Amino acid sequence: MGLRKDFMWGGAVAAHQIEGGWNEGGKGISIADVMTAGDNVTKTPRRITDGVIPGENYPNHEASDFYHHYKEDIALLAEMGFKCFRTSIAWTRIFPKCDEAEPNEEGLKFYDELFDECHKYGIEPIVTLSHFEMPYYMAKHYGGFRNRACIDFFVKFATVCFERYKDKVKYWMTFNEINNQADPNPHHLVQEGAILAEEGEDLEQVMYQSAHYELVASALAVKAGHAINPDFMIGCMIAMCPIYPYSCKPVDVLAAEKFMQGKYFFTDVHVKGKYPNWVMRKFERKGYNLDITEEDLAILAEGTVDYIAFSYYMSYAVEAKETNPHYDYTEYDYVRNHFLKASDWGWQIDATGLRYAMNWFADRFDVPLMIVENGFGAYDKVEDDGTVNDDYRVEYLGNHIKSMIECVEEDGIDLLGYTMWAPIDIVSASTGEMDKRYGFVYVDKNNAGEGTLARSKKKSFYWYKEVIATNGECLK
Ligand code: BG6
DSSP: OOSOTTOEEEEEOOHHHHOOOTTSTTOOOBGGGGBOOOBTTTTBOOOBOSSOOTTOOOGGGTTTOHHHHHHHHHHHHHHTTOSEEEEEOOHHHHSSSSOOSSOOHHHHHHHHHHHHHHHHTTOEEEEEEESSOOBHHHHHHHOBTTSTHHHHHHHHHHHHHHHHTTTTOOEEEEETTGGGGGSOOHHHHHHHTBOOOOTTOOHHHHHHHHHHHHHHHHHHHHHHHHHHOTTOEEEEEEEOOOEEESSSOHHHHHHHHHHHHHHHHHHHHHHHSSOOHHHHHHHHHHTOOOOOOHHHHHHHHHOOOSEEEEEOOOOEEEOOOTTOTTOOGGGOOEEOOTTSOBOTTOOBOOHHHHHHHHHHHHHHOOSOEEEEEOOOOBOOOOOTTSOOOOHHHHHHHHHHHHHHHHHHHTTOOOEEEEEEEOSBOOOOTTTOOSSSBOOSEEEOOOTTSOSOOOEEEOHHHHHHHHHHHTTTGGGO
């Protein structure tokens, strides 16, 4: 019973959201570097600009300045007893444009030093290769992953990282939340690597084509990684938000199931090495003539992953529509689940949904799971004495961790670890805000980019330290 003795407790971030140093050390511009700051209060969305425009506020340019603070930050994680730390390697530190013949040594050296710093404290680095930070040049010049040429750029980047860090990193992930693009909205398409569709194009078709190239790139990377070090554990990374039927009407149940298929078929391809039948039928029905070759299908079958990493923040609900006879998931709108409360950003809080999601994965896929993101974005108040009493964060994380432990103890699910999002305050991916805070460590910086960047410990810092020290037992 209980979590395994070597359970990997830790936290997760992504390079573009924490590092800053956007134009230091030979780094190129990434797509995150051309995204402006949004604001939840005024409901201002992030904008994607045509290159870096002087005078615009680009929050990822400095972010939490981890590039210069990483030693202090890793020491804080070590103080909490972290066993692991998930981050990404900024592609543009290694290949600033994407198609260079040789990697940028200064970028490679930065991650050598970062991983060494982790190991100094016995913290295992866990690495995502592509986390919403594709080279901007690749997007502009090649059209991003809608272009087959980008498969080779990714595989080369992955291979350079595998070779360089083969003795420092064991756990890898290829594409962060690859299935976000299943909601084919422009923001997700840009983040996942398919640059904006042209006027008049079918967004969904663009999404399936670029997702296919990403899946092939991922499978080739898995094969290359295993050849370099057979002990590597290389996973996929799925954004898991379970979708519930709005009622027990059979059509609502079927609508939810079809929606789950639409969002999570990426997992089938990554783990089983093939597309489910409904996907091919859908391409025929929609008249999509995609570039999917026999050779690609063989690569997908050979490059299957070792584990499923996933993020979990919330759940959704959906109601059937008479106007959607094919139960096409892209034609549904989510409906509010009145049984759940939501965060200030409207994310529905549902700890039970984590157990549902883990059972859903475990019933379908015979590989271990790893929770690599779970957290509560909230406005924090700094008291006059400098403390942050973030009981709401402790409540959210505590309830989700309890649900996770039930999955292991009662459902027998093979779970490798839990890396909450994000132990240090960082820039929000969806809104570009600093004030959407997830951390145990407060970073003195606001949405306008003002602040000293000083780090301080929130109340939750001490709580998580206890959770790790007792291997979760203190929550029982
Ligand atoms: C996940 C992403 O979608 O959710 C992270 O992998 C992101 O990059 C996290 O930061 C939380 O989302 P947000 O928009 O609150 O930062």
